[in-house]
Amino acid sequence: MTDTIFLVLDMENDLIHADGPNGKSGYGEQVSSRGIIKHTRTAIDKARAVGIPIGFVRVGFSPDYRECPADSPIFSGARKNGLLKLGAWGTEIHPDLGKQDKDFDIVKHRVSPFYATNLEVVLRMLGTRHIICCGVSTNAVVQAMVREGHDRDFRITVLEDCCCALTAEEHASAVQNLKRFCSWSNSVEYAFE
Template sequence: MSNSIFLVLDMMNDLVHEEGVSSKGPYGEQVRSRNIVQNTRTAIDKARKAGVPIGFVRVGFSPDYRECPPNSPIFSKARDNNIFKLGEWGTQTHPDLGQRDEDFDIVKHRVSPFHATTLDAILSAKHITRIYCSGISTNAVVQAAVREGHDRDFEMILLEDCCCGLTREEHEIAIKSLERFCQMTTSTDVEFK
């Protein structure tokens, strides 16, 4: 049994699908130019082959947005734009990533994948000590996962080529700030164990 998990962060249709609401904007451009979906699928396939469980982390809210923080600069527009609704296509994981029934599905209502989610219980039940992670955006959920995972004494490994921000510069600044808290690798070089 593996003591590792691969967390795939916010790789949802609203954010990364070519028909998602973000496809025409900066996220869509970065996702395509950096081959984020393809790189992530490569990493998922390698993790599966190594017997490492996958956890898909998704941000989402009830249809009435009851969990959505009204004062959040990040989430306050979700209601206005009718996005991030659980149970709808936009909050489903991108189909090319091949999510399976046995994968963990972790829903969050804030930036951090640890805040008020089932993640702690999963990590404890599976005796996880090492977390591989990737996703978008680098300077939000990825940064939160790495820093919080580090402070909870997990070995953190970030797959840099499976992450992006709104701009290349935003991504690079976030990666630079995370180098002190995790090991860096890529979908090509990662060795899941």
């Protein structure tokens, strides 16, 4: 039994797939140039090999967008462009990450993985004390995970080579801002145990 979980944050098709709406945007460029999918799959496989549970956090809304805040600067484009619709290809986890049926699926309707989700129930049920995480983007969901996880007394480790933001500068700034709240490693050096 482990007190650790590996959470992969917002790595869904609408946000990171080359054929998705962000595939040609800054996110697509950063995901590709930084090797985010390859590094994340390496980390997932290492965690699985030692029995660490995996959780995938996804952002999405009902087909009628009833949970989508109309005035949100970050989510207003979802409704307008038909993105992040639960049950559609766009909110499925990128296929190269190898999601399995036994993995935890946490669906959120805001930036935070904790707000109005089943995440805390999952963590409590597992006896989690340590969260390893990564995701897109570093300055949104990863930042929310780190700050809120810290304030809930979890030890947090972020795998930097499995994270990116819209630009390299935004990513670097987020990493710098979060250094006081978590530890950092990468998919190659981190010893999952």
